Amino acid sequence: MNSLKRKDLLDIQSLSVEEILLICRSAKYFKDIFTRSVKSVPVLRGKAVCTLFYEPSTRTRISFELAAKRLSADLINFTVATSSVVKGESLIDTVHTLEAMKVDYIVMRHAASMAPHFLSRNINASVINAGDGFHAHPTQALLDTYSIMEQRESLDDGTLAGLHIGIIGDIKHSRVARSDIEAFTKLGAKVTICGPPTLVPDDFKLYGVDISYNLDELLPELNVINLLRIQKERQKGSLFPSLREYHRQFALTVERFRRCRDDVIVMHPGPVNRGIEIDDAVMESPKAIVNEQVTNGVAVRMAIFYLLAGGAPLEEMNEE
Ligand code: CP
Numbered sequence: 001m002n003s004l005k006r007k008d009l010l011d012i013q014s015l016s017v018e019e020i021l022l023i024c025r026s027a028k029y030f031k032d033i034f035t036r037s038v039k040s041v042p043v044l045r046g047k048a049v050c051t052l053f054y055e056p057s058t059r060t061r062i063s064f065e066l067a068a069k070r071l072s073a074d075l076i077n078f079t080v081a082t083s084s085v086v087k088g089e090s091l092i093d094t095v096h097t098l099e100a101m102k103v104d105y106i107v108m109r110h111a112a113s114m115a116p117h118f119l120s121r122n123i124n125a126s127v128i129n130a131g132d133g134f135h136a137h138p139t140q141a142l143l144d145t146y147s148i149m150e151q152r153e154s155l156d157d158g159t160l161a162g163l164h165i166g167i168i169g170d171i172k173h174s175r176v177a178r179s180d181i182e183a184f185t186k187l188g189a190k191v192t193i194c195g196p197p198t199l200v201p202d203d204f205k206l207y208g209v210d211i212s213y214n215l216d217e218l219l220p221e222l223n224v225i226n227l228l229r230i231q232k233e234r235q236k237g238s239l240f241p242s243l244r245e246y247h248r249q250f251a252l253t254v255e256r257f258r259r260c261r262d263d264v265i266v267m268h269p270g271p272v273n274r275g276i277e278i279d280d281a282v283m284e285s286p287k288a289i290v291n292e293q294v295t296n297g298v299a300v301r302m303a304i305f306y307l308l309a310g311g312a313p314l315e316e317m318n319e320e
Helices: 017-033 059-070 091-100 115-121 138-152 175-186 202-207 215-221 243-250 254-258 290-308 314-318
Strands: 048-053 074-079 105-110 126-132 164-168 190-194 210-212 224-227 265-267
Touching: 017 138, 017 175, 017 290, 048 059, 048 091, 059 074, 059 105, 059 126, 059 138, 059 290, 091 115, 105 115, 115 126, 126 138, 126 290, 138 175, 138 265, 138 290, 164 175, 164 215, 175 190, 175 202, 190 215, 202 210, 210 215, 215 254, 265 290
Parallel strands: 048 074, 048 105, 105 126, 164 190, 164 224, 190 210, 224 265
Antiparallel strands: none
């Protein structure tokens, strides 16, 4: 298999293990391109990519835009705040406008779960989900998977078996948690979610994860610690006594970090609330790979564009 035999990339649930590995292994090729003096390749020459973000984003949007540019696509940045959406234009009319302009790819972030799925049924362009409500953030999960495999040098083996991954924090409101859990468990990892009971719903057991409310007990067992942001903007009412109390029980503090395994990897999808989920000094540790995750995000998104376009022998690109 050298391409994704699908129009869209909407969630992890619908991806096979083979497809996840194809994306991760292709991402390694694109990451190697970053070391060249010319970092672009002509994979999407003549194609148009539109980033359609109805919610704020720093890294996902910039990462997709850089990926599209490095693949030589024409890039349109649709900014909701300065578009006719503020005059009341509906999503379907916005979609028809983009369809009429013959856009080839739409990268969408939306507060409503399944909005990219709706879009994909109503447009011929390829739709890539850049985060929908609480539901899914598949490209974050793919870059997280790639980052772990890169650190563990397990890309060739194609498995996360034998790793215990902890996802810590606001699981309830997190599309990253849902997509990460799906990706990590598909590839054989043991996953434990941990946080205050109000932010760690019991029904997540249906995803095949363990649940812990005690970070201090869990930490020494973990090979990978994936910290999630407290999403104040999505929380209705107070779900824990205070940020100070959250930090006391669930932050990766310097003292807790000392009790982790020597080979632990610390991850965070960003944006980071420093001093709430993680202490500054831990962020600065070489074991914290937050910036490497961002770099890998560009490579993974290049791979997704490339594979949705039908792939091409990678050797041909080496001749450019
Ligand atoms: N990780 C992530 O989705 O970050 P942004 O919200 O900045 O895109």
